[in-house]
Amino acid sequence: RIRRRELRSPHNLDSFGPCFFSIFKSLVPSEDEIVKQEQLLLSLRKLVKKEWPDAELHLYGSCANSFGVSNSDIDVCLAINDYEISKLDILLKLADILESSNLQNVQALTHARVPIVKMMDPVTGISCDICVNNLLALVNTKLLKDYAQIDQRLRQLAFIVKHWAKSRRVNETYQGTLSSYAYVLMCIHFLQTRKPAILPCLQGMEATCRVIANETECAYFDKVEKLKNFGARNKESITQLLWAFFHYWAYWHDYTNDVISVRTGRIISKQEKDWTRRIGNDRHLICIEDPFQVSHDLGRVVDKFSIKILREEFERAADILQYNSNPTVTLFEPY
Ligand code: ATP
Ligand code: MG
Structure with missing residues (x-):
């Protein structure tokens, strides 16, 4: 070599x-595409709230970390505090809910490293993966x-x-x-x-945001508006x-x-x-x-x-x- x-x-x-x-x-995705992604997220939120009033849906991955190219799938995380029912049962229930609305190709991948439900929305043409309580992914999305x-x-x-x-x-x-x-x-x-x-190195600076996600402490300096000239x-x-x-x-x-x-x-x-x-x-x-x-x-x-x-x-x-x-x-x- x-x-x-x-x-x-x-x-x-x-x-x-x-x-x-x-x-x-x-x-870079167009305005139009971003509007469609938001539409889909809103309609998913409505469906989820009916079953789990306290649950929240968050975008993560490339549609939320600002590294998304146009026509990507969107990644969504269902954050839910329900200790009565296991993560896998939540996924299966979620798949049921989506299936009985007008979403297509609904599939629960319960054996994946990160278990998800996949589906396609025929209204916007956007495909979407939904995971449950993957809070670390939300934090690393924000870091990026x-x-x-x-x-x-x-x-x-x-x-x-x-x-x-x-x-x-x-x-x-x-x-x-x-x-x-x-x-x-x-x-x-x-x-x-x-x-x-x-x-x-944001994690090497004084921490201004601190969360514990999936038992892992995540802390870093997130006042990035103060660092606009860093690379000048x-x-x-x-x-x-x-x-x-x-x-x-x-x-x-x-x-x-x-x-x-x-x-x-x-x-x-x-x-x-x-x-x-x-x-x-x-x-x-x-x-x-x-x-x-x-x-x-x-x-x-x-x-x-x-x-x-x-x-x-x-x-x-x-x-x-x-x-x-x-x-x-x-x-x-x-x-
Ligand atoms: P693409 O535009 O290709 O969909 P993406 O940023 O959505 O890019 P993915 O590889 O689909 O990238 O991952 C989605 C999100 O899942 C990442 O942004 C990250 O938050 C999380 N993630 C993916 N792989 C890992 C991993 N191995 N460990 C921790 N988090 C991960
Ligand atoms: Mg992705």
């Missing part, structure tokens, strides 16, 4: 800036949204990375590649470690960052020893986390620490076959940004 630490981004890369920016713009407000380059970078990952089919956890959530964390960590830094000293453009992001994952990241950690804003060692050997199905071939569930490696889905695919895709992307004359097209060529 050739190490290319010495390479610099090509001079002409910035001429593609406007084109990458318009790709970003084209991925708060980071996005600090520097606009994060959203631009993450949209393009997600679009690349979907086009190249490396955003499929059941095939051993990474989740969208993992890619956004990779982007946040990358911007935390630029010199000068573009993003701060760093003048890197979106194309330079994109180039450096892919070069980092293709040629610079130390897959043998390193864990990326948004929680600390730096690299930590696998040794320190005891992530050096395979335990059960966790192989730790690419290590991305969850910011709140710190024993949770978001790279755990990656196996010895998919790590190879993933690293080849990082190299392909890095090489396209280095040498290709038409990177804004070639980067996203379908796999």
